[in-house]
Amino acid sequence: MNQPVLEISGLSVDYGYHDDAVHALRDVSLSLGRGEVLGLAGESGCGKSTLAYAATRLLPPPGLITGGEVLFHSRTGETLDLLRLPDDELRAARWDEIAIVFQGAMNSLNPVRRVGRQLTDVMAAHRPGVPMSVHKGRARELLGLVGIPADRMPAYPHQLSGGQRQRVMIAMALALDPQVVIMDEPTTALDVVTQRQIVERLIALRAELGFSVVFITHDVSLLIEMADRIAVMYAGRIVEDAPAAEIYAEPRHPYTRGLLGSFPPLRGPRRALSGIPGAPPDLASLPPGCAFAPRCPHAFARCEGERPELSGGRRLSACFLPADGPVAAVQGVAPVE
Amino acid sequence: MATTTPTALVTPRRGFRLVLRNRKAAAGLIILGVFALVAALGELIAPYDPDALSPALLEGPSGAHWLGTTNTGQDILSQLIAGTRGVLLVGLLAGAIATVLSIVVGVTAGFVGGAGDEALSLLANVFLVIPALPLIIIVASLLPSAGGTTVALVIGLTGWAWGSRILRAQTLSLRRRDFVQAARANGESLWRIVFFEILPNLTAIIASGFIGTVIFAVLSQITLAFIGVTSVSDWNWGTILFWAQSNQALAQGAWWWFVPAGLCIALLGTALTLVNFGIDEFVNPRLRTGGNRPVKGIRPRVGFTPVRRKETS
Amino acid sequence: MTFLLRRLAFYLVTAWAAITLNFFIPRMLPGNPVQSLITRYQGQLSTDATKALYALFGLDEDTSLWQQYLDYWGRLFSGDLGLSFTYFPTPVAEVIEQSLPWTLILVGLSTMVSFTLGTLAGAYLGWRRGRWTDALLPIGSFFSAIPYFWLGLIAIAVLAVAWPLFPSSGGWDGAFVPSWDADFIWSAVYHGALPAITIVISSIAGWMLGMRNMTVTVAAEDYVTVAHAKGLKERTVMFAYAARNAVLPNVSGFALSLGFIVGGTLVTEIVFSYPGIGYILYQGVSAKDYPLMQGVFLIITLSVLAANMLADLAYALLDPRTRQEG
Amino acid sequence: MAETPPPPDDRVVLSARGLTKHFPVRKGLRRKAVRAVESVDLTLRRGSVVALVGESGSGKSTVARLLAMLHPATAGEVRLRGEPVSARFGRRFRAYCRQVQMIFQDPFASLNPVHTVRYILTRSLRIHHAGLSTPELTARLAGLLEQVHLTPPERYLDKFPHELSGGQRQRVSIARALGAGPSVLLADEPVSMLDVSIRLGVLNLLRELTTELDLAVLYITHDIASARYFADTTVVMYAGEIVESGDSEAVTQDPAHPYTRLLIASAPDPDRPGGDREIPARGEPPSLITPPPGCRFHPRCPQAMERCRTQAPPALPGPGGRAVACWLYDTEAPE
């Protein structure tokens, strides 16, 4: 985990090409260690998907990358600057090195192509010269890996259930033995039973194959359970980045706290839920200071005028509050009754 | 916050502004405006009485007759100007009739479902199956005199089937939308659901269908006038072409008699199509070519996001 | 299966309704074939002939409309379309048989060419959205808004008369008798070239614009982005993912337009003196030739229905989602 | 959240007995049916919240729509204060709507994008309270919005749904339902699409309304933890049938039915003891067209017995006064 595979630094993204553009990502830096599961959390619309797409230049129009770098360090020691690669090299690197499972598997599979074809065509594109029969064998193997009988190869996407489709996508992501797998909310819209099946399969495969995972969701409880490290985003920035257990035990950023205080625990004593007051910010016109300040219970004058930087060594957070000041004080996982 | 606004479900008010902001649609609207103005002013700006004969027989464009004259010495520019009103009125009237019919049939079919749907779909299908132009010719000859209104009526009465099919499909999907169910659960009556919940959501499709029908009506009207089925006593561009053709203007080398009317039709059609682009792009935000100004150095592409580094971010 | 049976029943009812309309609409027309014939000759045929013509056409007996309708169905089931008035006493079937192939070949081929080219161009334009190629859209819409006859006549004036590259009329060179020999076929192709080109020019833009919009819509679908993310070749993404899905809505439009071929060619045939069924129908209409109108309408109705069924089938073939399992 | 004593029976507002819904579908040659809901009994009482949980496609929304009379039921009956209801159109349906209102699952889909908040709420008031004068109406509108904490009302009245956040929309939906002055609220996954933070606000609001207005609420959700927090009773559905029902705390903390256990074990939970990661069951949800014979859960059940394959278990009394549809709780038959 000491040597990163993916290093994102200063990444900024706009939607729109003009002055009225939405600045969806601002100066985001993040690194992903080898073999690590990095959870990316944050409320809806804070830019999680944007980050995933921008890292591989897959943002649809009117997306525009306005700055930053995405460096990929391969196992062989080369370093690729993904944002500067020419088209064909980027094409070659995609999926081979970094695979993505997109939000909503329903739409990720071409509805008019057989699942098997969609699995083999990516192999054929990256491994030309290898006979088709080999690809087919591999595709069967992959489906087995995610628990789908190999005889579903000739099925069309609509003939599979949502969970099955999601697993096909995961199988596809692993087809070329990539080093990084980015998963954008792979389990929303699935019920908890299926969700758990998929997540557990993924963790097992990670252990087996040794790839790194970026796992995006706004379901914090799921992340805490499965991720090694969690980065929390708010309004296009990362506000906290720390190991999962530590974030849960001791959140530093008031937003993270609010997040953790918003979901009821399934087990254990009932506790009061704090929630986060106010509404999410408008990305097109953010306040000059800390974006969370208007909703923050601890905001003070400085927060309004100045923007806190992400800092703090191993446990990064972007807040002017002292690391164990008021936050610790309001930390009220206090049992009710 | 809403990253996925369902298509076609944007408020009309905002929609109109969006359509206007679209450059293609704006160009179309400007051309339409010019035609509308000419149609409204008509005789006022026509240099001559379009019917008046003169001794200048079949003369090419000149200072006196900007677009030349016919073989009986009538001024072609005046005919063109006088004909604009007929073309626009028939197009709009036919479009309106067909649109109303397609709404009535399509929305009802989509909304009631079951046997009523089958029957109405059948009706629409029969109208689709019977070829439009011959049907129009037949119906036009059913009536004693095929003047502008008649033609509009006939085109309107025969040209609604396509639109109704599309509206039916849309209504079917809208009917299942939660907000319709919600209105029902809230206790709204059926007719209110149809008129206040479903119809407003079809505005863009209806508008686009209306414009499509207007184009169809204009072309049909002109074709009918050209083959001499309809009355040639009211001036429209088709009548000009009819006279040009029956006097073999092209064979006589009198291009000025034949070409301008055709270009006007094409221009009007283009303008309408451009407006339709605007509506399409509004209904389907994916068709929008981001923003209204082109941006140098940025080529929006699916699959390869452009990178434009600003030194400061 | 029930699905297919229901579709079939639907088509049968549509066919019945259309054919019934086809029977009644012409009869609602004022005037009659004899009067039309006399009028057409404008004095060259003496009015004394009126009585003779009534006798000739067998219109001197009175049968109720209902009886005629029953007779019509009776004859239809025995494959008899009756005798045409315009071409009396040629059977309607013969008139149709003689003109239909020309229409089918000319308009059928040009529709297919226009569909194929338009679809390909549309896919390309949609794919290359946001570049200079977008300027082709207004140009395309201009061409699609030109009245067809106008384009045809200008084409004749320029390419057949002023600069005689093409023949101006007819389906083949009068020196030949239709047969399957190379000369005749070449002559037919040569005569068909100009009408075909004009049809393609005026209809290609419609397909192009539709396909372009669909491609743009589909290109923004997640599975296309996934295809990019998979690092597939651009061509593969464009054809196998974007165009393949974008073409689906065009397919039913195409099938429907195939059905309209039979009826929609009137203007082409007038302008190019082409021996097709559209003009026959036009003549039938102006001559109050009920049997001929009915016959042609029947053909059109059946072909549109057949095209619709084909579209249903093609759609099911192309789009696995509509296929039923089990 | 203080424990309330078990409410007496005169608090029952809406009850369903043997509610069944089969959706006809065509598959291949034969007509078949999706057996979406099979003989469901449900009781809603004033001032209390009943949570309905279960996996995707288990028929939860269908139950809600059946209760709202939006679908005709295949079998079974719905009683409002003991009176059977049947009207699906016209005045009598409207009268029913006044009593029973539904909040739809998706806040993005259930508000017509072309109408303003004012229109939506005005309609709800006008339908059910004929003859309101304009000042009265204005006052009522403001009251509704305040009730759902959309204050100041003027800021929201003339907004279109797309100008509101998800949580705000959800609250407009609730206001619309409240506008009718109902005694029963059917809330179908009112928070599934929302962020954790907004989610909390909506749920607190619902709870508040239940106590303040003495409403009966059916709360459908995937989020079992929230059921624990907000509902008095929790009902678990699997493949169209109720498999377990009882006090929320009991059902979530000590699930009795094997499916409920699977469900609770699968729910993400940061507090989960490290070793407890083993999931008791695997496999795919069953087809509702040809549901498995006997207990519908038996193919996935780790404790399935021979009897489960053939006989469907009735609701049996389980631990803590719960009803559990599982042969494991059959005390009569020795096994």
Added chain:
Amino acid sequence: ACGDGKTGEGAGEALTVGMPNGPLANNSNPFTPTSSGNSLGYRWLVYEPLAQVNLIAPGKPPTPWLATKWTWAPDYKKVTLSVREGVTWSDGKPLTAEDVAFTFTLLKSTPAFNGDAIPYEAITVNGGDVEVGFTASQYINQGKILNTFVVPKHVWSAIADPTTDTNQNPVGSGPYTLKTWTAQVVTMAAREDYWGGKPAVPEVRYTSYNDNNAQTTALASGACQWSFVFMPDYQNVFVAKDSANHKLWFPSGLGIHALWLNCEGVFKDAALRRALSLVIDRVAIHKQGHAGLYPLVDSPTGIPLPAGEAFISAKYQGQKHAVDIEKAKSILTQAGYKLDGEELKDPSGKPVAFKLVDPAGWSDYLADLQIIADAAKKLGIAATVETKTVDAWTQALAVGDFDATIHWTNTGVTPWDIYANIMDGAQYKPLGETATWNLGRYRNEDATKALADFANATGETERKAALDLLQDLMVEQVPAIPLVAGPIGGEYSTKQWKGWPSQDDPYAMPQPTQPCASQILMKLTKA
């Protein structure tokens, strides 16, 4: 098109005849007006008339053809025909009097074929002669009877129902036989054994174009060499393309196009009719409305010249119609009309206005109407042009629901057809009832009597007196306003073949669909 310089068999030699009649069906039944044989006119190359009647010179005796001689009974109730000898059918069998008698019998017994409604009586064969009797005087129909074509008995007697036979292998006595029939081109091959000798033109191709434009284009390019088609500015469009060879001649017979006035409606008053007639410029109508192709009718009697030269009464000999607005105005003033500012008011003070109506799409008539409306305005009459569908127009005319309209008259070998069509009281029907002729509802006992007298008279003087009276009525009462004559014309090219009928050699009608087609083809020689 026909022969774009490409050579089929004998193509260089072939004469291409075109007609703008649209698609055809394979039907060579000469009796049905709907057959391609009739529509294109090639039936006349197969079936020949008893005599060639020249409608453009009705005063001249017909040219004997299959009959070498004919004698009319003085009361015109019987004709004796001597059948030409040595004529063979194209299948080699001889043509006899039996065939002629069979043909007349066929016409008599088949009302569907008796298009001229001739009241046949006894038909007898007398050696080489055939005697045909009639129930009434056939003076006015003599041309039609002599124009009867003859069909072979041995073929036609075997046909079960001649009315529904398409006669796809016609057997006739004419100079050509049908070689091939295709929808676009009908090819006729010259007969070696034709009684008049082998024709010089070895092959004649009949082509049908879909409209006048296509036909004109073909004529102009030389692709087609003989036709009868309306073309605007023929000089420019056709003749100028090859002025040495491209010729056209549009003579007329005794049939006209006139402006019919509703004598029981707006035009009850003869003064108004006369005044209107006086302001209409016939030359403008001839030139602008009909592109100079429909012959000018400038005799005030409405009889086209020179065809009707022999019939014009002494009184109107040499008289020409001329526009005279002043005279028209004075006629109106005398009759009590008043010009109120720009508006003409009738004696009762009502403004005079009328509608001119003709079918939509009939561009020449409509152009005429424009000219007429323009002229009427000069009298202060508000005239408007309206169009109806053909059927609505036909219907309106039949019941008299119109003010004024352009319509044609029948063509005959005497002016009787013209006058009878316009003013025959025997054909009078009150407004609202369906009339075939006398569409203007003109009622005049003298006219009715004169028309009957002319048809039934046995002596020339009686006829002359009757016709003179009719001409007087026409000029003074103006029951309709004659505009142009019905042309029996043709465009042809002398590039390959010469010998066409022309102004200088008016031996036959130049229209290819007339019976004289065989007569013309026998005259053609290589240019």
